Amino acid sequence: ExxxxxxxxxxxxxxxxxxIDCSSRKLTEVPALPxxxxxxxLQNNSLTSVPPGALDNLRSLEEVKVFDNPWxxxxxxxxxxxWLEDVSAPSLANIRCxxxxxxxxxxxxxxxxxxxxxxxxxxxxxxxxxxxxxxxLIAGAIITxxxxxxxxxxxxxxxxxxxxxQYDCRRQL
Numbered sequence: 001e002x003x004x005x006x007x008x009x010x011x012x013x014x015x016x017x018x019x020i021d022c023s024s025r026k027l028t029e030v031p032a033l034p035x036x037x038x039x040x041x042l043q044n045n046s047l048t049s050v051p052p053g054a055l056d057n058l059r060s061l062e063e064v065k066v067f068d069n070p071w072x073x074x075x076x077x078x079x080x081x082x083w084l085e086d087v088s089a090p091s092l093a094n095i096r097c098x099x100x101x102x103x104x105x106x107x108x109x110x111x112x113x114x115x116x117x118x119x120x121x122x123x124x125x126x127x128x129x130x131x132x133x134x135x136x137l138i139a140g141a142i143i144t145x146x147x148x149x150x151x152x153x154x155x156x157x158x159x160x161x162x163x164x165x166q167y168d169c170r171r172q173l
Contacts, residue, residue: 004031012038017060030054039063048072048098052079055087064088066095073097073108075116081108 003009007022017038022031027045035057047069055061064087071077077097084092095108103115 002034004033006031009034023065033058035059037061040065042066042069044068046070049076050080050083054079055083058087061087064091066091069095070098071095071108072099073103073106073111073116074100077108078113078116081111081116085109 003018004020004022006025006027007020010019010021012019017036018034019039019041020033020037021041022045023041024044027042027047030042030047030050033040033055037058038060040058040061040063043065045068047066049072064084066080066084071080080095081092084095089109092109093107097103097106097108097111103111106115
């Protein structure tokens with residue numbers, strides 16, 4: 001794995017991964033990171049947001065520090081917030097928003113969707129495709145249940161009619 005040029009990398013021993021120290025480098029974006037990153041230090045830079053998916057390949061990450069950056073806490077910060085909730089809740093507690101003004105100096109972890117502003121595209125296209133697929137499947141299941149209930153009701157009436165007609169035939173004999 002290649003160390004990002006703007007960072008210092010240190011091996012944590014054979015098969016244990018890397019410590020990537022990109023702190024205090026005036027970075028404006030997260031560099032490409034090796035997948036075997038165990039510790040990641042991005043504090044005290046000029047990061048305002050993290051593009052969706054930028055940190056998804058860091059599956060063995062154990063420690064991350066991203067505080068002291070001028071985070072722009074609009075809807076584009078949602079990826080970082082959700083990622084940190086899954087990976088490192090303590091790191092999320094240390095992040096404070098720099099902009100916009102209504103959330104300045106508030107902890108990112110305490111912000112709700114309403115605080116983060118309105119995004120034009122709230123769900124990725126794939127999520128919308130899953131939504132419509134699921135909606136169609138649910139509608140199909142409901143229609144099937146209604147048809148089964150109707151068929152059961154009809155079959156009971158038919159059985160009752162058959163039984164009644166047999167009973168009437170026996171009485172006539």
